[in-house]
Amino acid sequence: MSAPLKETAPTGGTVPPQPSVGKSSARAGEPRGEGVVLNAFSHGFLALWALLIVLPLLWLVFSSFKTDVQIGNSAFGWPQNWTFDVFRRAWSKGIGDYFLNTVIVLVFSVPLTMLFGSMAAYVLARYQFWGNRLLYYFFVAGAMFPVFLALVPLFFMVKRLDMLNTYQGLILVYIAYSMPFTVFFMHAFFRTLPTAVFEAAILDGASHTRTFFQVMLPMAKAGLISVGIFNTLGQWNQFILPTVLMQPQSGSDPERYVLTQGLIQLQQQQGYASDLPVLFAGVTIAMIPMLVVYLSFQRQVQSGLTSATLK
Numbered sequence: 001m002s003a004p005l006k007e008t009a010p011t012g013g014t015v016p017p018q019p020s021v022g023k024s025s026a027r028a029g030e031p032r033g034e035g036v037v038l039n040a041f042s043h044g045f046l047a048l049w050a051l052l053i054v055l056p057l058l059w060l061v062f063s064s065f066k067t068d069v070q071i072g073n074s075a076f077g078w079p080q081n082w083t084f085d086v087f088r089r090a091w092s093k094g095i096g097d098y099f100l101n102t103v104i105v106l107v108f109s110v111p112l113t114m115l116f117g118s119m120a121a122y123v124l125a126r127y128q129f130w131g132n133r134l135l136y137y138f139f140v141a142g143a144m145f146p147v148f149l150a151l152v153p154l155f156f157m158v159k160r161l162d163m164l165n166t167y168q169g170l171i172l173v174y175i176a177y178s179m180p181f182t183v184f185f186m187h188a189f190f191r192t193l194p195t196a197v198f199e200a201a202i203l204d205g206a207s208h209t210r211t212f213f214q215v216m217l218p219m220a221k222a223g224l225i226s227v228g229i230f231n232t233l234g235q236w237n238q239f240i241l242p243t244v245l246m247q248p249q250s251g252s253d254p255e256r257y258v259l260t261q262g263l264i265q266l267q268q269q270q271g272y273a274s275d276l277p278v279l280f281a282g283v284t285i286a287m288i289p290m291l292v293v294y295l296s297f298q299r300q301v302q303s304g305l306t307s308a309t310l311k
Contacts, residue, residue, distance in 0.1 A: 140180065
């Protein structure tokens with residue numbers, strides 16, 4: 001019998017023996033099994049976390065369509081009459097005015113927070129000067145300062161400026177307390193932007209202001225959307241600051257309550273004649289805009305949070 005033939009390479013040398021398919025698949029199967037278990041655990045935890053968030057929200061919305069008797073008989077029962085009359089009653093009892101006051105404040109406070117915070121973060125991130133790090137740590141320290149410690153001096157400061165129970169007073173306070181987080185977030189984002197683009201704009205004759213607004217700021221769009229959503233959520237849900245600063249100072253001073261104050265006011269107005277569906281409808285009205293905003297920009301928020309680590 002002839003000798004077994006050997007497979008040769010094009011250069012004339014022998015081809016090294018190939019590993020067996022069984023062994024390679026066995027080696028690949030070991031970490032794959034661990035990955036499957038880890039993925040199952042992580043997906044199960046995320047599903048449980050989603051249920052803990054979604055179920056209370058659904059219960060709140062469904063309870064708005066019930067009556068006091070139905071809520072008392074079965075808090076987790078299905079609504080019998082699907083009518084939006086309760087939302088009309090909640091709106092007429094003051095939720096509409098509270099909603100409008102909140103929108104007026106946020107229309108000015110959020111854009112101004114983004115403008116001033118981005119300008120400060122850009123200068124601290126792109127320009128080197130004496131005291132740069134000191135100013136940056138000053139802003140970061142502001143994020144660690146509890147708002148409760150400043151309520152009394154803040155009240156007297158706003159009162160001396162004659163801005164108690166005014167939109168402009170609450171807007172300025174919102175901007176001041178949102179600046180530390182905005183500067184901290186945008187500072188890290190501006191540092192990841194390419195320096196070559198900045199230098200090219202300067203060489204083309206663009207001023208520092210034009211470079212910021214027309215070149216660098218559009219490149220930071222993902223970060224602006226992310227921090228803008230966080231500021232909107234934080235200022236929309238703020239309670240302690242408007243409670244201290246948005247109280248009528250006299251009998252002729254009108255009420256300018258925001259939504260968080262209005263919900264408490266709505267509960268107090270009911271007294272012993274409780275109307276829980278109206279209260280649940282008011283909370284639903286206050287909740288829906290923020291859900292719409294977050295669900296509409298969730299991809300931009302995710303890309304803004306991850307872009308700094310990917311660049």
